[in-house]
Amino acid sequence: MKRGIITVQFNWIFVLVAGSLILAGTVTFILMNKGVNEKQDYSKALRGIKTFITGAYASKGKSLALPINGLVMTYDESQLRLGSSVISEYMLFAPHKIKGNKLLIWSDDFSVPYLVTNVAYMTTPQVRYVFVYDDTPLSLKMLYGLNASFDNRTFRSFVKYDDINSIEDFNNYYVVFAFLNTNLKENMPGVNGEKYGVEIKYDDNNFTGKVRFYSYQSHSYEGTSVFFGEKMIEGAVVSGDYSVYNENIKQMFERAKAISYILRHKAEALKSGSDNENIQEWYDSSAQRLATLEGLFEKLSVNPKQLIVVKGTLLQNLKELSIQNKKLFLKSSPTIY
Amino acid sequence: MKHAQIQMFETTMVLLIFFIIVGFGLIFYSNYMHQQVEKNRKHVEDLNAIDVALVAMNLPEIACTVSSVMENDIVIKPGCVDMRKVEAFSDYLANNPEELGSYYFDRLQYSKIMLNEIYPEKKAFVVYSYSGLKHNEHNSSFYVPVSMYWPDKDTYSFGVMEVTLMQ
Numbered sequence: 001m002k003r004g005i006i007t008v009q010f011n012w013i014f015v016l017v018a019g020s021l022i023l024a025g026t027v028t029f030i031l032m033n034k035g036v037n038e039k040q041d042y043s044k045a046l047r048g049i050k051t052f053i054t055g056a057y058a059s060k061g062k063s064l065a066l067p068i069n070g071l072v073m074t075y076d077e078s079q080l081r082l083g084s085s086v087i088s089e090y091m092l093f094a095p096h097k098i099k100g101n102k103l104l105i106w107s108d109d110f111s112v113p114y115l116v117t118n119v120a121y122m123t124t125p126q127v128r129y130v131f132v133y134d135d136t137p138l139s140l141k142m143l144y145g146l147n148a149s150f151d152n153r154t155f156r157s158f159v160k161y162d163d164i165n166s167i168e169d170f171n172n173y174y175v176v177f178a179f180l181n182t183n184l185k186e187n188m189p190g191v192n193g194e195k196y197g198v199e200i201k202y203d204d205n206n207f208t209g210k211v212r213f214y215s216y217q218s219h220s221y222e223g224t225s226v227f228f229g230e231k232m233i234e235g236a237v238v239s240g241d242y243s244v245y246n247e248n249i250k251q252m253f254e255r256a257k258a259i260s261y262i263l264r265h266k267a268e269a270l271k272s273g274s275d276n277e278n279i280q281e282w283y284d285s286s287a288q289r290l291a292t293l294e295g296l297f298e299k300l301s302v303n304p305k306q307l308i309v310v311k312g313t314l315l316q317n318l319k320e321l322s323i324q325n326k327k328l329f330l331k332s333s334p335t336i337y
Numbered sequence: 338m339k340h341a342q343i344q345m346f347e348t349t350m351v352l353l354i355f356f357i358i359v360g361f362g363l364i365f366y367s368n369y370m371h372q373q374v375e376k377n378r379k380h381v382e383d384l385n386a387i388d389v390a391l392v393a394m395n396l397p398e399i400a401c402t403v404s405s406v407m408e409n410d411i412v413i414k415p416g417c418v419d420m421r422k423v424e425a426f427s428d429y430l431a432n433n434p435e436e437l438g439s440y441y442f443d444r445l446q447y448s449k450i451m452l453n454e455i456y457p458e459k460k461a462f463v464v465y466s467y468s469g470l471k472h473n474e475h476n477s478s479f480y481v482p483v484s485m486y487w488p489d490k491d492t493y494s495f496g497v498m499e500v501t502l503m504q
Contacts, residue, residue, distance in 0.1 A: 011344070014345075018352050022355075025359070029363075050388070051388060058391045058394075059395055090444070111411050113411060115397045115411045118397075255397075258398065258433075259397060261429050262426055263425075265421070265425030266419070266421040269421045270488060273489030334488035334491060337402055
């Protein structure tokens with residue numbers, strides 16, 4: 001072979017090798033950048049959700065919607081997770097699996113009557129809530145209360161207890177049947193998806209009561225708990241999950257204990273700062289009630305079912321405290337809360 | 338030197354210069370990316386500090402509340418902290434240290450929250466402080482003006498809430 005031909009061939013081989021190296025380098029660089037960008041997008045999404053929850057949690061009456069484009073999150077043991085990343089450790093009433101196109105979150109306050117904490121509720125429009133009611137005043141009271149406090153963008157259906165078998169299926173991945181002061185129906189064949197039943201029944205005082213959680217997958221009751229006020233009823237329905245609900249209400253009672261402690265100390269400070277004997281007595285009596293409430297809430301934070309035993313004393317002390325606070329307000333004295 | 342060798346040398350030099358230019362490009366690009374990452378990190382740290390300040394300002398444990406007797410509705414008064422509650426809260430945390438590392442840590446993270454009274458007196462109050470094992474390498478501070486309410490005297494002072502987040 002002539003030398004000139006060898007040179008030309010060698011040049012071509014050289015160019016091919018060098019070109020392949022450059023191409024491989026460029027492709028690697030693009031792929032690396034793609035990976036970095038994906039990680040950035042992921043962390044931006046996490047950051048967005050976290051800020052979103054903090055915002056909702058910080059103040060009551062907030063209602064927000066955030067596009068999540070099919071992200072699947074889980075909520076368990078007070079941790080909201082996206083894959084292996086923990087997004088938030090806030091107390092949230094949410095289904096244990098959250099997926100869909102939009103994340104809905106709204107917040108409210110838990111007051112007893114003093115403000116204890118803000119609570120946030122989280123779900124997606126792909127979760128269906130079926131409110132099962134009857135014509136009794138307590139069932140209707142619960143229905144109106146829940147409908148008013150639920151976010152408008154949630155998927156809610158209303159069905160009378162007698163018409164429950166005619167309910168239509170909309171292929172939701174998660175369905176919660178809320179039996180509002182009615183008996184839970186253990187068979188719901190017409191609707192597909194992960195199905196849960198929540199039976200909520202008032203006690204005689206119409207403020208406290210029992211909640212039973214049923215899984216249509218395992219055909220068994222997951223647990224029985226209690227509620228104290230409408231915010232807990234709403235939480236039970238939004239989550240539809242016994243463990244999420246029970247852990248959250250324990251935390252709510254724990255907060256109530258902490259706030260009772262703080263207000264008791266405030267009442268004692270206000271008493272020593274006042275020179276009017278009557279008013280001093282009101283502060284003193286309020287501090288005593290708050291000490292009792294602190295003990296009761298501590299019991300409830302360990303075992304919420306104790307509410308059945310202590311509800312009378314609890315409601316009485318809260319009522320008396322509320323009266324003292326009103327008296328102080330009307331006398332233009334600093335209030336306890 | 339033969340003609341072919343000169344050509345080879347020429348080609349090698351061209352490629353060498355090309356790779357040197359690409360190398361420089363990569364160095365500049367990685368420096369730029371590093372700056373961007375640092376900028377983003379600072380931005381996230383600032384956002385975290387704002388989040389913590391937002392949570393702290395709205396904690397029922399320290400916030401002033403306004404009650405409406407007729408409607409029985411209690412709301413947080415924005416930008417106001419009740420100093421008697423602040424004292425009781427510090428006392429509560431001292432008596433319940435386990436809550437520092439659990440409930441309050443989830444909300445306030447590794448941070449120090451101070452209330453600095455500016456007028457009429459100059460005083461400082463520590464609301465919350467939890468540093469864990471952090472060595473304060475990257476601190477982000479955020480300041481929020483607040484009214485400090487003294488319920489027993491029914492007076493207000495002016496101050497600043499200083500939230501220092503240890504990252």
